[in-house]
Amino acid sequence: MGRLDAKTAIVTGGANGLGEAIATRMTEEGATVAVLDVDADGGRRVAAALPGATFHACDVTREADVEAAIGAAVAAHGRLDVLVNNAGITGAAGPSHELALADWERVMAVNSTAVFLCTKHAVPHLRAAGEGSVVNISSIFGLVGSGGIPAYHASKGAVRAMTKTDALAYAPDRIRVNSIHPGYVWTEMVRASTDRAGLSEPDARARLDPLHPLGGVGRPDDIAWGVVYLASDEARWVTGAELVIDGGYTAR
Secondary structure (H helix, E strand, O other): OOOOOOOEEEEEOOOOHHHHHHHHHHHHOOOEEEEEEOOHHHHHHHHHOOOOOEEEEOOOOOHHHHHHHHHHHHHHHOOOOEEEEOOOOOOOOOOHHHOOHHHHHHHHHHHHHHHHHHHHHHHHHHHHHOOEEEEEEOOHHHOOOOOOOHHHHHHHHHHHHHHHHHHHHHHHHOEEEEEEEEOOEOOHHHHHHHHHOOOOHHHHHHHHHHHOOOOOOEOHHHHHHHHHHHHOHHHOOOOOOEEEEOOOHHHO
């Protein structure tokens, strides 16, 4: 038997990177997954590779899109047990005084407002199921600073704090809400950031690997297995928690 048998999950940002790994491992553990993403081609590719999965096009910054996509996912699968708020972007680098307002607002919309919107429209379905799990993908940069990407830090810190208040709000409904805080994981998002910095992959890894005491940046599966745990009944007494998966980055 799988750890997530009979559970239905929504994974936002599921078309690639962490989201794809999360959807894949959850499916392997018995869940039926609905992939939500603005990237229709990638989302359809991921869903097509996973038994029973569906894809639902969704811009998570638009409430009408979120409400419609979550409704369609529940209609397709009959229930909702798990919401994984994974969609996210890095945004512009540089100090706050150089950051354009539009860049700030875009990062906050994707990384924070979307978590609010998806939670808002998932909770009624989780309540209908009698219990549930919300897993919010934050970041180590929701815990510590880096001296750059201020909007990213602010947005991920907001997710961390929202996780804790939602954990308290929905505990009477037996809806658990937890956050995961990944270190650097080699995904398209990290690759795009290092490309913008003019770094080749070997140069980027030479800078990033030593930051993680266990050696090397993470793999998407490192995060995916954390999601599987928090979504499973093994974590029945875990809510409001911060699961840091960072190879020791924040242990200093």
